[in-house]
Amino acid sequence: MAIFLEFPLPDEVLVSVAAAYVTNDEVHDVAAFCRRLFGDGIGMPVAIVTNLRHVEVETRRTWGMTAAEIRDRLTLFPYYAAFWSKAKVDFVAGVCIQEPDRETLDGPIPWSANALGTCVYGLGIRYCKACWYQDDAEGIRRYWRRAHQLPGVVTCHVHGCALTSAGAGARGMFMARRPRTDTLLEIPGSPFQRAARHEVSALSAAILKDGANSLRFGEPEARLDCLRSLGYGASNRNLVDEDRLIHDVIHTFGKNFLELVHLVPKGPRSWIHGCVCGGRGKRKKSLPIVLMDVFLSGRARHVERSPGPVCPAAERQDDPSHRLVISDAPHDRFHCLCSCGYSFQFDEDERGENRRLAPTSAGPDFARAAAILDEKGWPRETIARVFGVSEKSLAHWMRFRAEASARKLCLERARLLVRWIELVHRSGGTDGALAENGRLWRSVRSLWATLPQNLTPLDCRD
Structure with a gap:
């Protein structure tokens, strides 16, 4: 005898339809009902559902959907298929429709969540309270959306609010008549980070709908x-x-x-x-x-x-943590030294498009040189003035960039730069330093294009 399930709502998970039937008809033996709907040994799957030919037969009179249509409309198969090879897609697509022959298999079950990489990363079954309030307002039953069950999704792609987790497994869907002890996935973070997480939800929903083209x-x-x-x-x-x-x-x-x-x-x-x-x-x-x-x-x-050069790590154009010191570079480019310690050459075409950033060694070299001067007892105010940055930026350089610039060549360049800086200060200026030791100036040739003006002899400036 066929099961008279309601027709699925937009983006509804297959198990959600079954849960609504169980709740409304007060089915007491849920396990027996699921065995009848999904087949023996299938359980209550959410992501990838096997043996859908059996579900097709059980729902034919009310849904009129084929097993392939059920797979594509009510499971997460389209999302995962976007990341699989064609051979794997064909294999799993077949497994979804027909019940696998367990007697012919050796080793781990190849369609399990772990084998297919379809685990929900510990987030559990999720729902959006705003979506459920909207369901109430529209006079339809509350239901569980597929897009909320995708990996890494902690916010609703429609409303932008945090999702709520009902725990691992699909059993939480069958607890509508019981007191809920669910967990709100409200994760601390800046507005920038919250926006990025919402982008994860929006992109995941788009992949579920349109595949890898998203x-x-x-x-x-x-x-x-x-x-x-x-x-x-x-x-x-x-x-x-x-x-x-x-x-x-x-x-x-x-x-x-x-x-x-x-x-x-x-x-x-x-x-x-x-x-x-x-x-x-x-x-x-x-x-x-x-x-x-x-x-x-x-x-x-x-x-x-951005209207001009910008550090790729900046949250916005005027990010105070990523202020640029910009100078001319060969071939109509700009050299940029960011207050975070990153340095790069900025290039674009005549229309201001096709922008490319090429990292340079100036950032790590300057950071290492600043750290050496600090170890020598130079006042940080003086060091910051030498490189044309704030004391706060200088502290950031020495805390992060200097530690990451311990390679031998970087250390050699930094030591030569320190010698040149010390000579400039002893001589009262760059011109006096050049007259005293032109060879030392030539030894820092690799940094000529990026040195601050106060470290560059007058005749060598652009």
């Missing part, structure tokens, strides 16, 4: 090229400056959020490196790719829309 940087090569254009390319053998990238990713999403989804990046070879430089054959998890797409899209928009 990703701006869907392939590792595209992500790597974008990172390099934003100045995250490394000056050594590594493909990216992973240390700085990790710092900026944590700043974008907030450490609390990344801890919640178990994706706090730790170098070397963090998940960020795998997402950007991952080779063939490696399993692609969905949430890291979504996070990187949100991160890169936000940084790229910021650089593209």
Whole structure:
């Protein structure tokens, strides 16, 4: 005998329809009902549902949907399929429709949540209170949306408010008549971080609806090229400056959020490196790719829309933590030294488009030189004046950049720069220093284009 379930509401999870039937008809043996609807041994799946041919038969009189339509409209299969190879999509699509033959399988079950990478990252089954209030206002039953169950989603993509978790597993959907002890996923963070998390929700919902075309940087090569254009390319053998990238990713999403989804990046070879430089054959998890797409899209928009050079780590054009000291560079470019300690060359075409940032060694070199002068007992006010930055920025340099610039070449350049600075102060100016030791001036040739004017001899200035 067929089960007369209500027709699913927009973006409803399959188990949500079953939960509504159980609640309204006061079904006492929920397990027996689920076995009848989904088949023996299937349980109450949310993300990937197998044996949908059985569900098709049970709901044919009320829904009239095929197993493939149920899979695409009521499960999270379309979202995960956007990150899988064609072979894997074909395999899982078949498993969803037909019940797998367990007798012919050896080893781990290949359609489990762990094997498919479809775990919900510990966030549990989620709902939006604002959506439920809207359901009440429209006179329809409260239901559970697919878009709220996607990995890393902690805010509603429609209302922008924090979601509430009913705990792991689908059992929370069947507790409508019981007192709820749910958890509001209100994660601390700045407005900038909250906006980034909402972007994760919006992009995830778009992928569920439209597939991989919603990703701006869907392939590792595209992500790597974008990172390099934003100045995250490394000056050594590594493909990216992973240390700085990790710092900026944590700043974008907030450490609390990344801890919640178990994706706090730790170098070397963090998940960020795998997402950007991952080779063939490696399993692609969905949430890291979504996070990187949100991160890169936000940084790229910021650089593209700014009226001039801007540090890619800045939250906005006038971010007080990222003030630039801009000077001319060869080939009609600009050299920028940020108060965060990052330095780069800024380039764009004649129309002010196709902007690219190329990191330079000036930031780490200056930071190391400032740290050496500080160790020698120079007043920080004097050191800050030498480099043309505030004392606060100087402290940031020495705390972060100097520690990250311990490579031998950087240390050698910094020591030469310190000798030149000391000579300038002893001689009463750059011209006197040049007359006394022109060889020392030539030894800091690699920094000529980026040195502050007060460290550059008059005849050598542009």
